[in-house]
Amino acid sequence: MKGSINGLLALVSFILGALSFYQYTRGAGDTLWLVGIILFAILFLVFGGMFLSGRVNKTEEIHITE
Secondary structure, X not given: OHHHHHHHHHHHHHHHHHHHHHHHHHHHOXXXXXXXXXXXXXXXXXXXXXXXXXXXXXXXXXXXXX
């Protein structure tokens, strides 16, 4: 359940970052939108990394010959 929440938060961060980028490039040019883009990009990377790191099977050894 925890991994799914991280994936959902990554998706929400991506959408909000995309909306901030749209508002910034639409001509608003406000610094607040630029800060939103940077903040949501960082949150997307953090939550996406946590989501993907939870998908790795840590109990099974992986050999290079397999």
